[in-house]
Amino acid sequence: MALFRKKQMAKDESYYLASQWTLMWRKLKRHTLAKISLAILLVLYLGALFADFIAPYGLEEFSSVYKDTGPTKVYFTDENGKLCRPYVYKLEKFNNRETWTVEIRENTEEKYYLDFLVEGQEYKFLGLIPSNLHLYGLVNEAGEADRSARINILGADSAGRCIFSRVLFGSQISLTIPFVSAAISFVLGILLGGISGYFGGFLDTAIQRVIEVISAIPSIPLWLALSAAIPPDIPVSTMYLYITVILSFIGWTGLARVVRGKFISLRNEDFVMAAKLAGVSDFKIIVKHMVPGFLSYLIVNLTLGIPGSILGETSMSYLGLGMKSPATSWGVLLKETEDLVTVAQCPWKMIPLIFVIVTVLAFNFLGDGMRDAADPYK
């Protein structure tokens, strides 16, 4: 305490004039792991936003030749071992006359060069501007975009679709559902937790019991029950909405508890009493003193809650209860790795899992750093 006061005195004028958020940001900036996580998340979200552009292929663009093939080999040296422009060979089906099986093999006759801003499938950039340019792709010797050869940097799935492209498209769902559901939880949590904490009494007891009942139900059976209620033949967008609601239905309880606890502890703070004695109205006290008092904690709580939602969506989709093809999320992608044989033969199909793990870890570290920064006055 005494030490902290000393620390404050060492700061300059900008520190004295710093609001809570500035102080929090400064503290967060000192948390290296949180900073790195923030950068990673930024990259992931940009990836989701510009998925159409970054992904070389469309969601459903497939090639039967490339079925179950691993990451495409990229060559940086030519036949003579000299460094050259990166290129790949086209894969072709080839009948092995000895074993009478069909084999896939590189056709070393033709080279396809890696290039940037290559024309491909048409899409609408950010949903607005029609375009067919992709970040990277292959061109033939003549320099024209050629779709007969493919570059699947993370391999292809059992339908011959590019996993990297699908991960990007999947992230559009996997990374946004948690946010939408978190937003719904946020509203529900503040509303019900606030009512519970501020009014107390019977309402408080009732809400607390409801929370206890909801949190006592194991989540997977609850998902099962709720997704059984979703009609199977609804459009993807509606499905998306349902899943979010299901997830937030479980997510709000923890938040409501935090809000209630904060309300109760802040209600007893001296500065709240001082405001009351000065004749400030209850509503103003809540808005000016209490909500800003716990907002930072709420944001932290939300950040720490997002990994749960990501995992929730992933496991639901994996179990076949959430997103279903043709819609794609990371969980849907992982559905391909259901049996051991696939994992053994096509290990690259596990790559979406890495994205899940990295995202979850990044959110956890970020939340951790934010928790440390949440109360800059202690």
Added chain:
Amino acid sequence: MDNDTIIEIKGLKVNIKIDEGTLTAVRGVDFEIRKGETLGLVSESGCGKSLTSKAILGINDKKCKAEGEIMFDADGLGRVNLLKLNPIGKEIRSVRGKQISMIFQEPMVAFSPMYTIGNQINEATLLHITKDKAKAKEISLEVMRKVGIANAEKRYDQYPHEFSGGMLQRALIAMALVCNPKLLIADEPTTALDVTIQAQILELMKLLQKDFGMSILFITHDLGTVARMCDRIAVMYLGRIVESGTALEIFKNPQHPYTHGLIGSVHKIGTKKQERLYSIEGTVPLALNLPAGCGFYERCRRRIDGVCNVYDPELVSVGGEHKVACFACTGCPGAKEGGKG
């Protein structure tokens, strides 16, 4: 250093690493404590008195680094510099808790709520005195009776929450005394207690001091308790001792302007009320990038420009035990007396 001295501290410095750099919270402290006496270390918060006491026990934070000399007459080790011992080694542990023990300000925090009081007092006994559990309990019970815990047998099996603040402080003292230490460090032991309880605890400490023949380092900001408890007093300001002497010298003939201000700031019951209390302007500055000269310069009413902000005063004897670190009191190095009281 004569044979009466049990601990002598020389040039003790404690540095704390903070974001803005290194903060020298204790800036060269010298004092010694003799057998059976009580030395009061008085100052306001942020002047480094608690850090000094923690340095003696080697229980400062990892961020704090202590240097200097703390010579202690340890049983089994002879005269050793406590700062030179490995802070987690066997030697310091034979000193810490056994030969030097400590009582804290908040008795409620000092005990674990999970164990009975008897259990926690026993811990020290079992560690330092005997391995025999029955015997340890005997010893603990005896100390508990000595510190005035009535019904010790019953209290032995109770948990901290069943004790009142005063009783808990007694239990804490029992825990500190169970190994019969040579030196007891009391860090604001009565600040958290009510006046009547405070008086009881102080009396108890005095009584036990005679009984156990130990020395006490009494750390506080409360001049009232210091006057009641201590034989000698050292006044600390900004990591330095600015004045030391017997209690009588300090209270009846304070020399340093800070001591003056401190005593003047407190109204004594039973004396005529002053129209205004004497007060020291400003606050204790941060011990970071301190300018040259006396630490009290900024707030001093008797400062001598050109001297006090240039030279750092040393503790100089002004007669007998009484030492002061102030140019205005002891004369300046190569300058004329100036400034007014």
Added chain:
Amino acid sequence: MAENKQILDVQHIHMQFNTSGVCVRAVTDVSFTANEGETIGIVGESGCGKTTLGRCIVRAYQPTSGKVMYTTREGETLDFLQIDKATMKKYRKEIQMIFQDPYSSLDPRMTVLDIIKEPLAANFPKMPKAEMERRVMDIAAKVGLNTTYLKRYPHAFSGGQRQRIGIARALVLNPRIIVCDEAVSALDVSIQAQVINLLHDLQKEFNLTYLFISHDLSVVEYISDRVGVMYLGKLVEYARTEDLFSRPMHPYTESLLSAVPIADPTVKTERIPLEGEIPNPANPPSGCYFHTRCRYCQQKCKECAPEYREIEPGHFVACHFAGELGLRGISYDE
């Protein structure tokens, strides 16, 4: 310095808290009066109900029963605890409070300017912003804050400075009564003296009435004109400061005074020991609440509660044997 114009008449305040079925009497039948411009000290040990009493008077808590008769500037007397919302809005600002903890009493998310301005904005919503800021500046300068630093947040200030901010916030509404709940207890000695001097100056300038609640008897003795001693929720003695300190009439006051550490090694007081512990307020003793620890206890004390009565003019005591015991106080030297 105290005019004889009564401003506050606290009558039979009772405050009970019901927590999980247990009824705790925090304040039991407390009555006293205060004159304008006077400082009333309330002392007692922790848990004696002095903070609750202070909060009842500012109506932060609604007492179970009792009256707080307040004499307005116009000379009208009304019960502060019963007045309706509209009247309350008018008089709320005349009784303000200063808190103990300079850290938790200021919202860390508001600038100092906003903190001091908030009461103005709440009470005078139509006041122009410039006028509000001018008033804030005035009051900040009065309490010794550097007005160039008002845009800073509280974390930029030390404990003593923060306490000045708290004082400015209480003063900005131009109150007549200020309840100081342990207002200097959390501060260092030298800062304590600064704040006490400030309170003293402000009192003279604005003719304020203080209700100074503290556990520190030396501070209370210094600042108060009259002092009340509380024990277990009851006011056991109330008198002019000198009378109470030199000639206490309640045995509890006597032991309390004997326990005060005096900053003078030559003063050797003989402490009058107080046996036992403060009883549980949820289950107070029969008769006189103090009888379990009183060395003058008689059969009568265990059976019936003493009446709180005026033994000498202005000296109220709740003890059966008040005035008969010859209790020892503090000898004043000249």
